[in-house]
Amino acid sequence: MSTSAILGLQWGDEGKGKLVDALCAEHDFCVRFQGGGNAGHTVYPGGQKIVLHHLPTGVLHSGCTNVLGSGMVIDPIRLIDEIDEVEGRGFKLKDRLIISDRASITTPLHLLLDSGREEGGGKIGTTKRGIGPTYADRYDRIAVRACDLIDKTSLKEALERARAVRASQINKPPTVSDMLPALLKAGERLKPYIADAALVLCEAVKENKRILYEGAQGAMLDIAYGTYPFVTSSHTLTGGIPAGIGSWTDVKRVIGVSKAYCTRVGEGPFPTELPKAEGDRLREKGGEYGATTGRPRRVGWIDLFALRYICKIAGVTEIAITKLDVLSGLGDLKVGVGYEGYAHPGLPADIRAFSALKPTYKALPGWKDNISAVRKPEDLPAAARSYLRFVEEFVGVRIGLISVGPERDAAFVVRGAPKG
Ligand code: GDP
Ligand code: IMO
Ligand code: MG
Numbered sequence: 037m038s039t040s041a042i043l044g045l046q047w048g049d050e051g052k053g054k055l056v057d058a059l060c061a062e063h064d065f066c067v068r069f070q071g072g073g074n075a076g077h078t079v080y081p082g083g084q085k086i087v088l089h090h091l092p093t094g095v096l097h098s099g100c101t102n103v104l105g106s107g108m109v110i111d112p113i114r115l116i117d118e119i120d121e122v123e124g125r126g127f128k129l130k131d132r133l134i135i136s137d138r139a140s141i142t143t144p145l146h147l148l149l150d151s152g153r154e155e156g157g158g159k160i161g162t163t164k165r166g167i168g169p170t171y172a173d174r175y176d177r178i179a180v181r182a183c184d185l186i187d188k189t190s191l192k193e194a195l196e197r198a199r200a201v202r203a204s205q206i207n208k209p210p211t212v213s214d215m216l217p218a219l220l221k222a223g224e225r226l227k228p229y230i231a232d233a234a235l236v237l238c239e240a241v242k243e244n245k246r247i248l249y250e251g252a253q254g255a256m257l258d259i260a261y262g263t264y265p266f267v268t269s270s271h272t273l274t275g276g277i278p279a280g281i282g283s284w285t286d287v288k289r290v291i292g293v294s295k296a297y298c299t300r301v302g303e304g305p306f307p308t309e310l311p312k313a314e315g316d317r318l319r320e321k322g323g324e325y326g327a328t329t330g331r332p333r334r335v336g337w338i339d340l341f342a343l344r345y346i347c348k349i350a351g352v353t354e355i356a357i358t359k360l361d362v363l364s365g366l367g368d369l370k371v372g373v374g375y376e377g378y379a380h381p382g383l384p385a386d387i388r389a390f391s392a393l394k395p396t397y398k399a400l401p402g403w404k405d406n407i408s409a410v411r412k413p414e415d416l417p418a419a420a421r422s423y424l425r426f427v428e429e430f431v432g433v434r435i436g437l438i439s440v441g442p443e444r445d446a447a448f449v450v451r452g453a454p455k456g
C-alpha cells in the first residue's frame with residue numbers, strides 16, 4: 037500500500053501544490069483533509085498557470101480521484117467557480133471528485149464574521165475566506181454541512197440554527213431567505229459529488245490504491261502547534277489526516293515541504309524575517325505574493341531550529357526543499373540555528389515568549405550559477421550541495437526532493453545526502 041502526505045513545514049506557500057502535482061501521476065487518489073478556500077496552490081500543468089483553492093491538485097491528472105475530506109470547510113460558490121475553471125481548461129471531473137457529506141459549509145455569515153473580526157481589534161491577517169468562523173460553527177455544533185446543501189428543509193433548518201446564534205455578531209446580517217437560494221442552487225450543482233468520503237477511502241485502502249494526502253497551510257499555522265493565535269483554524273500536521281478524512285490511515289511517506297528560505301503572510305511573529313531592503317530583494321526574486329489574496333509575503337531566512345522541531349512532531353520521513361533556484365546570486369546565505377539564550381528543544385507555546393525569540397545564525401557560502409535547469413543533485417554547485425547537507429544534518433531528516441523552478445518537471449529526487 038502506498039500512502040504519502042505532502043505537508044507544509046513553515047507558514048504555508050512552501051510549494052506544496054507544485055510537488056503534489058509532480059507526484060500525482062504515481063497516485064490513484066489525491067485527498068485534502070483540512071482547510072478550505074484559504075489555500076492557494078499554484079501549479080503549471082503544460083505551462084499554463086492554475087491556482088487551486090479547494091480542489092486537490094490531482095484534478096489536473098486524469099487518473100486521479102480527488103477527495104475533499106470531512107475535515108475541510110467549503111465555500112460552495114467559490115468551489116463551483118473553481119470546478120468551472122478547471123473543467124474549462126480541459127480537466128474533466130465527472131466521476132473523479134468526491135466531496136464529503138460531512139464537510140462544513142462556509143456561508144455569507146462566516147464571510148461577514150471573518151471580515152468583521154479582521155476590521156475590529158486583534159487582527160490575524162486572515163484570508164477573509166470565512167475559515168475561522170466556519171470551523172467555530174462546526175465545534176459549536178451549529179454548522180451547515182455538505183449533506184444539508186442537497187435537502188431544502190435541512191438547509192433551511194441549518195441556516196436558521198446558525199443565524200440564531202451569529203446574527204447578533206454581524207452588522208446587517210443576511211436573512212435565511214437571502215442566503216437560501218444561492219446555496220440551494222450550489223447544492224444542486226454539487227449533488228453528484230457529495231458522498232460518504234470516509235467509506236470511499238476505506239475501500240481505496242482495501243484495494244491497495246495509492247493515496248496522496250495534500251496538506252494546506254503549514255505547520256507553523258497549525259491550530260495547536262503553530263504561533264497561536266496567529267494561525268489558521270485547522271490541524272495542518274499529520275495528525276489532522278485521520279481526523280480530516282474520517283477513517284484511520286497509516287501514512288508511510290510524510291514529505292515535509294520547506295522553501296530554501298522562509299515566508300509568511302499575515303500577522304504574527306517571524307523570528308528570521310529579513311529587514312526591509314533585503315526582504316524586498318528576496319521577495320521580488322522569489323515572486324513572493326500571496327496566491328489567494330495577492331498580499332506581499334514577508335520573507336526571511338530558513339529557520340532550521342523550528343524545522344527540526346516540526347519534523348519531529350509531524351513524523352516527517354523526508355524533506356522537500358523548494359525554490360532553491362531563488363537563492364542563486366544572493367551572496368552569503370544565513371540559516372537560523374537557534375535563539376539567543378534559548379535552551380529548550382521545542383518551540384515556546386506562549387506567543388509572547390515566541391515573539392521574543394532572537395535567532396542565531398550560521399552563515400553559509402552562496403552560489404552564483406543559475407540552477408533552474410539542474411535535474412540531478414550532483415549537477416548543483418558545490419555551495420548549494422553544502423547548503424543542503426547542512427540543512428539535512430541539522431534537522432536530522434533526509435532531503436528526498438529538490439525543486440528548482442515552478443514547472444512540473446523542475447524537481448528531482450535525491451537518494452541519500454547530495455555528495456559534497
Ligand atoms: P503552496 O501553497 O504551498 O502550494 O505554494 P504557493 O503556490 O502558494 O506558492 C509557491 C510559489 O512558488 C508558486 O508561485 C509556485 O509556482 C512557485 N514555486 C514552487 N516551487 C518553486 C521552485 O522550486 N522555484 C521557483 N522559482 N518557484 C517555485
Ligand atoms: P497555502 O495552502 C499562507 C494564513 C493567513 C493568516 C492565517 C489565518 O496556500 O499554503 P485564515 O484565512 O486561514 O483564517 O488565515 O493563516 N494562511 C495562509 N498563509 N498560505 C496559506 O495556504 C494560508 N492559509 C491561511 O495569511 O495569517
Ligand atoms: Mg499557497
